[in-house]
Amino acid sequence: MSLSSAPAAPGQPMLRWHSRAKSIDGVAAELGRIWKAISLTSGGPDGDERRVAARSSVMNLVVIAGRGEVGERVAAIVEGLSGRHPSRTLIVTPADPDGPAWLDAQIQAHCVLPSDAAPETCSELVYLTLGGESGQHLSGTVAPLLIHDLPVTVWWPGEPHFESRSARELLPMADRVLVDGSGWSGDGVPGLTAMAALPARFDVEIADFAMLRQARWREAIASTFDRPALLPFLGHLDRIGVHYAAADGQPGTANVVRPMYHVAWLASRLGMTVVEPIRAGTEPWSGYAGLLRHGRRRVPVALRPMESPAPRGTTLNVQLHATRNRSQLWVEVTAYADGVVVQASLDREPLPERRFPAPRKREADLLAETIEAAGKDPIGADVLATAARLVA
Amino acid sequence: MSTKAPVAPAPPKTIRQERLARDGRRRRPSHPAGVNPLREGLRLERVPDPHVAVLFGATGDLSHRKVFPALAQLWRTNLLPADWALVAIGRRPYDDGTFRMDIAESLHRNCRVQLDEESERQFLDRVFYHRGDFDDNTLYDSLTAKLEDMHLEHDTRSNLLFYLATQPSAFPVIVGQIGRCGLDHEVHAGGWRRIVIEKPFGRDLDSAKRLNREVLKVFRESQVYRIDHYLGKETVRNLMVFRFGNGIFEPLWNRRYVDHIQITVAESLGVEERGAFYEETGAARDVLQNHLLQLLSLVAMEPPATFAADALRDEKLKVLRAIAPPSRHDVAREVVRGQYDKGWVAGVPVKAYREEHEVDKDSETETFVAGRFEVDDWRWSGVPFYLRTGKRMAKRASEIAIQFRDVPHRLFADANTDPQPNLLAIRVQPDEGILLRFGSKVPGLGLDIRPVTMDFTYGTAFSTDAPDAYETLILDAMLGDQSLFTRADEVEAAWSIVTPIHEAWLDQPAPAFPNYAAGTWGPEDAEELIQRDGRNWRRL
Numbered sequence: 001m002s003l004s005s006a007p008a009a010p011g012q013p014m015l016r017w018h019s020r021a022k023s024i025d026g027v028a029a030e031l032g033r034i035w036k037a038i039s040l041t042s043g044g045p046d047g048d049e050r051r052v053a054a055r056s057s058v059m060n061l062v063v064i065a066g067r068g069e070v071g072e073r074v075a076a077i078v079e080g081l082s083g084r085h086p087s088r089t090l091i092v093t094p095a096d097p098d099g100p101a102w103l104d105a106q107i108q109a110h111c112v113l114p115s116d117a118a119p120e121t122c123s124e125l126v127y128l129t130l131g132g133e134s135g136q137h138l139s140g141t142v143a144p145l146l147i148h149d150l151p152v153t154v155w156w157p158g159e160p161h162f163e164s165r166s167a168r169e170l171l172p173m174a175d176r177v178l179v180d181g182s183g184w185s186g187d188g189v190p191g192l193t194a195m196a197a198l199p200a201r202f203d204v205e206i207a208d209f210a211m212l213r214q215a216r217w218r219e220a221i222a223s224t225f226d227r228p229a230l231l232p233f234l235g236h237l238d239r240i241g242v243h244y245a246a247a248d249g250q251p252g253t254a255n256v257v258r259p260m261y262h263v264a265w266l267a268s269r270l271g272m273t274v275v276e277p278i279r280a281g282t283e284p285w286s287g288y289a290g291l292l293r294h295g296r297r298r299v300p301v302a303l304r305p306m307e308s309p310a311p312r313g314t315t316l317n318v319q320l321h322a323t324r325n326r327s328q329l330w331v332e333v334t335a336y337a338d339g340v341v342v343q344a345s346l347d348r349e350p351l352p353e354r355r356f357p358a359p360r361k362r363e364a365d366l367l368a369e370t371i372e373a374a375g376k377d378p379i380g381a382d383v384l385a386t387a388a389r390l391v392a
Numbered sequence: 393m394s395t396k397a398p399v400a401p402a403p404p405k406t407i408r409q410e411r412l413a414r415d416g417r418r419r420r421p422s423h424p425a426g427v428n429p430l431r432e433g434l435r436l437e438r439v440p441d442p443h444v445a446v447l448f449g450a451t452g453d454l455s456h457r458k459v460f461p462a463l464a465q466l467w468r469t470n471l472l473p474a475d476w477a478l479v480a481i482g483r484r485p486y487d488d489g490t491f492r493m494d495i496a497e498s499l500h501r502n503c504r505v506q507l508d509e510e511s512e513r514q515f516l517d518r519v520f521y522h523r524g525d526f527d528d529n530t531l532y533d534s535l536t537a538k539l540e541d542m543h544l545e546h547d548t549r550s551n552l553l554f555y556l557a558t559q560p561s562a563f564p565v566i567v568g569q570i571g572r573c574g575l576d577h578e579v580h581a582g583g584w585r586r587i588v589i590e591k592p593f594g595r596d597l598d599s600a601k602r603l604n605r606e607v608l609k610v611f612r613e614s615q616v617y618r619i620d621h622y623l624g625k626e627t628v629r630n631l632m633v634f635r636f637g638n639g640i641f642e643p644l645w646n647r648r649y650v651d652h653i654q655i656t657v658a659e660s661l662g663v664e665e666r667g668a669f670y671e672e673t674g675a676a677r678d679v680l681q682n683h684l685l686q687l688l689s690l691v692a693m694e695p696p697a698t699f700a701a702d703a704l705r706d707e708k709l710k711v712l713r714a715i716a717p718p719s720r721h722d723v724a725r726e727v728v729r730g731q732y733d734k735g736w737v738a739g740v741p742v743k744a745y746r747e748e749h750e751v752d753k754d755s756e757t758e759t760f761v762a763g764r765f766e767v768d769d770w771r772w773s774g775v776p777f778y779l780r781t782g783k784r785m786a787k788r789a790s791e792i793a794i795q796f797r798d799v800p801h802r803l804f805a806d807a808n809t810d811p812q813p814n815l816l817a818i819r820v821q822p823d824e825g826i827l828l829r830f831g832s833k834v835p836g837l838g839l840d841i842r843p844v845t846m847d848f849t850y851g852t853a854f855s856t857d858a859p860d861a862y863e864t865l866i867l868d869a870m871l872g873d874q875s876l877f878t879r880a881d882e883v884e885a886a887w888s889i890v891t892p893i894h895e896a897w898l899d900q901p902a903p904a905f906p907n908y909a910a911g912t913w914g915p916e917d918a919e920e921l922i923q924r925d926g927r928n929w930r931r932l
């Protein structure tokens with residue numbers, strides 16, 4: 001066990017406590033000791049007591065880290081969220097599945113001083129490495145370490161296996177599951193379908209970083225139709241196109257979860273139904289195509305790969321076309337370094353360009369956003385369900 | 393050949409006929425007309441309509457420090473419509489170019505988040521300077537012509553938001569001129585007209601009534617947005633969520649459980665460069681009449697039936713009307729005024745109020761006021777509300793403290809320490825948050841009780857940067873939401889409490905000012921005021 005009492009600089013996370021345990025009971029005992037060891041109060045200048053450390057009471061975060069390096073990356077992100085981060089984070093890494101059962105836990109307390117006058121806010125981080133069969137019984141390992149009465153979020157970085165035993169054991173105790181669909185292998189479509197089924201199976205909320213990252217796109221697209229003169233065109237869309245970055249144009253090699261979410265969001269908000277699901281073409285660079293219905297109008301959808309240095313599957317632009325009373329509206333939303341730009345033309349007359357500066361969000365920002373938006377997200381759920389229907 | 397007039401189908405009479413008739417109709421769109429369905433679930437579910445804002449007093453301090461930075465933040469975060477423009481009206485000899493340079497400097501100095509170059513350019517390109525005197529007809533005639541052109545050029549659909557950030561004496565003149573030119577007339581097909589008016593709204597009950605009459609001769613009440621920037625502060629807005637979004641507090645929020653309530657708005661600053669203004673205003677007019685009484689009404693009001701603007705304001709008004717206007721005797725006994733002497737604030741020596749720039753050497757203007765008020769209604773009868781505000785106090789702190797009653801029975805008579813009554817403190821600024829104090833047993837063999845606190849601080853619980861109050865309020869005015877603005881009858885009700893205090897002071901002998909040292913918590917009389925009831929001001 002080690003204890004640091006060095007004064008903290010505002011905003012700078014400090015490792016205040018570090019110890020190790022070899023059993024669940026040992027971990028629980030060490031977690032209990034942290035709050036006895038860290039001084040909660042100190043004498044103030046006029047004899048009163050001043051609070052110096054407070055434990056954050058936000059949520060339990062359980063991270064399923066398939067590999068050790070994923071655990072380290074996640075730990076760095078969680079430490080960086082000090083002051084507004086989860087009360088207790090359990091980073092679970094299974095190891096040596098065929099060996100004997102064992103458990104190794106590193107227990108840490110990280111604190112941060114939000115400002116000079118404020119108390120330090122602390123949270124606990126437990127690295128759990130589960131050897132042998134221990135790694136197969138996650139509910140028995142994780143459940144005793146959760147702080148009761150706080151919501152449980154399961155963050156599954158990398159490629160989650162929603163049909164695995166781990167998922168069946170962990171998801172019933174979770175309130176929310178965090179994933180990043182843009183990092184899945186292949187085109188990511190099978191994962192999308194499996195994920196869309198989770199809310200009904202386990203009564204959990206889903207938050208996909210891939211969808212959260214698109215907030216600036218959605219703001220930009222919506223803003224075009226804030227103009228009273230353009231709003232009526234929304235009921236007359238007759239073409240939706242999304243270009244995404246690809247390396248070789250071979251079908252199924254670039255993850256299309258993000259482009260798919262763009263279409264799903266539009267379809268879900270505008271009440272479109274699927275006539276022909278979106279399917280991959282067979283030719284290189286042919287992308288994906290489908291057909292939606294909006295009222296009596298049929299709306300072709302095309303996801304087109306484009307050669308680009310951007311990571312594969314990154315949305316490069318979203319294009320919308322609408323025809324109303326023989327007037328034609330063309331909207332193109334394109335990504336640039338720090339945001340997106342909306343260009344539109346009405347009957348070929350360009351409308352003023354508008355930029356939506358919004359730096360690309362890091363995983364830490366998205367995690368913080370998800371932690372704070374603790375409530376239900378019916379729009380996100382609807383978009384996910386629509387995405388699953390688009391590819392069914 | 394006979395021609396038959398077409399027979400209109402008989403209207404459905406039974407529920408079956410009605411259902412069948414409805415079935416036969418075309419399905420309605422899932423969203424109402426004029427609503428952008430893509431906005432659902434985004435940061436703002438509605439953005440302001442395209443419009444032109446007309447800012448009077450655009451070269452003044454308030455515009456530079458608060459209004460332009462707030463507008464620029466709204467632009468930066470894409471909360472202003474693309475079709476938006478601002479006409480800045482002032483007396484100084486600027487043109488568009490020089491005025492924009494001046495505003496750019498202010499933005500660099502006062503914006504909480506700096507705009508990138510492109511956003512700043514786009515924002516400034518939408519600002520147009522229009523020079524003139526507020527009482528000059530030609531200003532308004534040329535403004536009318538300019539606005540017509542701008543509506544065409546910027547496609548702003550005749551929507552106009554007037555913002556009066558001028559000296560209060562100019563309000564009636566400007567409003568009258570707007571009326572003369574017909575700029576207040578709302579156009580049938582869209583084309584709303586709204587006016588935002590800065591405080592102070594009058595300097596007593598009569599002048600407030602006169603001003604209301606002048607404004608309401610031209611605008612309808614639904615077009616008028618009287619700003620009290622305290623109502624835009626995040627913690628104040630949270631007060632309603634805290635009270636009515638949580639089930640456990642409201643049952644305790646009454647005379648049965650609450651002993652008393654303290655509301656403090658303390659400033660460590662002096663009058664700075666506003667000596668002339670402050671000489672005519674004083675703490676009661678500057679803070680008590682608006683901020684303090686608004687906070688009181690939010691704390692004491694009944695739950696409104698809906699979150700609609702008038703439902704909220706009706707409840708706040710009931711509270712203000714339940715406070716009896718103080719008699720001269722009440723003022724002498726229940727209200728304390730003070731003026732700061734020289735002293736030390738934050739380790740720095742500061743001068744006395746009477747030594748400040750543009751302040752009379754024999755000034756009788758109060759820089760501190762404290763009072764004991766009672767809300768005579770079913771919920772609060774007998775519960776005192778202690779209000780205090782002052783300049784050059786020990787520190788800047790605004791807080792609402794709800795002190796609960798003591799336990800009815802001393803069960804722990806043998807304990808070394810008596811349990812202190814519970815306290816709920818809502819910190820408005822700084823360190824915005826909420827604190828709940830309760831007693832806890834000190835671990836050990838004995839039975840000692842010590843107060844402990846549960847402390848929620850905005851800064852540590854949420855990473856989101858709270859908008860400035862002006863951003864919130866200006867955006868609400870653009871959206872047509874009056875919830876956070878004061879209504880004419882509210883303003884008058886507040887003046888009917890404060891005006892008798894001023895009148896009573898006029899009848900009293902000259903006060904023995906200065907009566908508190910800068911850097912303290914006010915005059916000793918203020919301590920006596922509360923100690924008479926066996927209570928103490930909270931140490932902040």
